[in-house]
Amino acid sequence: MDKKEDKLKEVISHAKEYGYVFPSSEIYDGLTATYDYGQLGAELKNNIKNYWWTAMVQMNEEIVGLDAAIFMHPKTWQASGHTEAFNDPMIDNKDSKKRYRADVLVEEHIEKYRDKIKKDVAKGKKRFGDDFDEVQFLATNPNVKRSQDKIDALEAQLTEILESDDLSALKGMIEELGIACPVAGSKNWTDVRQFNLMFSTELGSVAGDAAKIYLRPETAQGIFVNFGNVQKTSRLKVPFGIAQIGKAFRNEIVARQFIFRMREFEQMEMQYFVRPGEELKWYEYWKEKRNKWHKALGLGEEFYRDHNHIKLAHYANAASDIEFDFPMGFKELEGIHSRTDFDLKKHEEFSGKKLQFFDPELNKNYVPYVIETSVGLDRMFLAVFSAALKNETLEDGSERVVLSIPPALAPYKVAVMPLTKKDGLPDKAREIIDELKFDFNCQYDEKDSIGKRYRRQDAIGTPYHVTVDHQTLEDNTVTIRDRDTMEQVRVAITDLHGIIDEKVSMKKLLKMG
Numbered sequence: 001m002d003k004k005e006d007k008l009k010e011v012i013s014h015a016k017e018y019g020y021v022f023p024s025s026e027i028y029d030g031l032t033a034t035y036d037y038g039q040l041g042a043e044l045k046n047n048i049k050n051y052w053w054t055a056m057v058q059m060n061e062e063i064v065g066l067d068a069a070i071f072m073h074p075k076t077w078q079a080s081g082h083t084e085a086f087n088d089p090m091i092d093n094k095d096s097k098k099r100y101r102a103d104v105l106v107e108e109h110i111e112k113y114r115d116k117i118k119k120d121v122a123k124g125k126k127r128f129g130d131d132f133d134e135v136q137f138l139a140t141n142p143n144v145k146r147s148q149d150k151i152d153a154l155e156a157q158l159t160e161i162l163e164s165d166d167l168s169a170l171k172g173m174i175e176e177l178g179i180a181c182p183v184a185g186s187k188n189w190t191d192v193r194q195f196n197l198m199f200s201t202e203l204g205s206v207a208g209d210a211a212k213i214y215l216r217p218e219t220a221q222g223i224f225v226n227f228g229n230v231q232k233t234s235r236l237k238v239p240f241g242i243a244q245i246g247k248a249f250r251n252e253i254v255a256r257q258f259i260f261r262m263r264e265f266e267q268m269e270m271q272y273f274v275r276p277g278e279e280l281k282w283y284e285y286w287k288e289k290r291n292k293w294h295k296a297l298g299l300g301e302e303f304y305r306d307h308n309h310i311k312l313a314h315y316a317n318a319a320s321d322i323e324f325d326f327p328m329g330f331k332e333l334e335g336i337h338s339r340t341d342f343d344l345k346k347h348e349e350f351s352g353k354k355l356q357f358f359d360p361e362l363n364k365n366y367v368p369y370v371i372e373t374s375v376g377l378d379r380m381f382l383a384v385f386s387a388a389l390k391n392e393t394l395e396d397g398s399e400r401v402v403l404s405i406p407p408a409l410a411p412y413k414v415a416v417m418p419l420t421k422k423d424g425l426p427d428k429a430r431e432i433i434d435e436l437k438f439d440f441n442c443q444y445d446e447k448d449s450i451g452k453r454y455r456r457q458d459a460i461g462t463p464y465h466v467t468v469d470h471q472t473l474e475d476n477t478v479t480i481r482d483r484d485t486m487e488q489v490r491v492a493i494t495d496l497h498g499i500i501d502e503k504v505s506m507k508k509l510l511k512m513g
């Protein structure tokens, strides 16, 4: 097993052990690729939502939020093109009976050349030490150049095939590259076929009369169909945005890699309506702004990279992903798309209603262009959780597992612990919690030795640990321990609120983003 698989396994088991993520309906042996968020997972998820919503809606006076239904009129999906074209190319291996996304098999093959470049860079660094110039190395090293040429050629070939929807050429490419099934190891493939990703169900109680409806595969359409309602009632002028957080459903061909790719997931999307012709300026603006929002969390710049799309969706004139270095490698975390006026125009056509804006400065009506930012809430969760999970060896040689979740997102902000269960210490600890709990999610913890309690709080990511001891009863001071530095200082109880607030407040992040 390689290191990446090890890390993902560690993430999954830590998430389960500490009440972050459980397999869904586990008592019935679970349901493939479906997960439930546990007592701490629900808190982390809510905090991520809150960070996103506040950054979008509260920090920008021209952005408002809404909460649309999951069920929508079936015509919505005809207008958006999903009934016709929300397909992925799939291929089966005849020996293992496993199903794959054909384009992903090729992309994973291309990724191997990227890994090769990374290895060459690491070797170069080792050989040249301080004199190593990475930019020059990447531009001149013959091995790197060979890999890069291969990547460029394969990406160009894949783009052309996907753009022309040439399924037999896609199979040809898989065969030409000698791609084998990761499970069976064989190259015994079926033909490539298209597979629609929308889940359908029936509306109404009488099956015969029931109309077929879909579970929304993206939250965006709930925003587009409400464009007119929101614009009129809010009286916002272009440019303005509508934000939404909600569930989306896709019958993914291969749902895997824990909560990275599920069939039921949550999106945080914002559609920004702009003047036609100004969309690329706003596209760049949102690309930068979203990068800042992510990086303000302090997980480390090296976890992020921008990836400009090689194949643009039918509605887009520019698109880019913010990719994150997940345990399985760099993968899409957020998409930023310039969607033109495609969606609003299509809804005008299918509904017969006008979805336009009268621009007083230009003195004319137009269908606005749209910039979309769309981030998966579950992928954000996985990004934060996996980057935060660390095994540390301490100075005395002992080991600890620490979940250094950005304090603003941590489920509990502070754990309050009486040193012993006697002498009135528990009552004092509860008194402190009764004061702090109005502003911070607190945990009371009195079981086991204090050392064990610290380790437990490290493992669940609580940024501050307050210990009540006998001195507390005399002078109203406590010790406060920092999860990350493990330093302990003695402070007055009356100062606790300020100290905790300074570290866990979202304000700092929002100012950076």
Ligand code: ATP
Pocket (backbone or CB within 6 Å): 218, 250, 252, 259, 260, 261, 262, 263, 264, 265, 266, 267, 332, 333, 334, 335, 374, 375, 376, 377, 378, 379
């Ligand atoms: P991918 O290429 O990984 O399938 P996508 O390009 O289809 O993703 P979008 O349609 O752009 O994804 O959706 C926006 C965001 O929703 C993605 O960036 C991702 O964070 C999230 N997302 C999409 N599909 C899933 C899924 N099956 N499970 C969890 N999150 C998802």
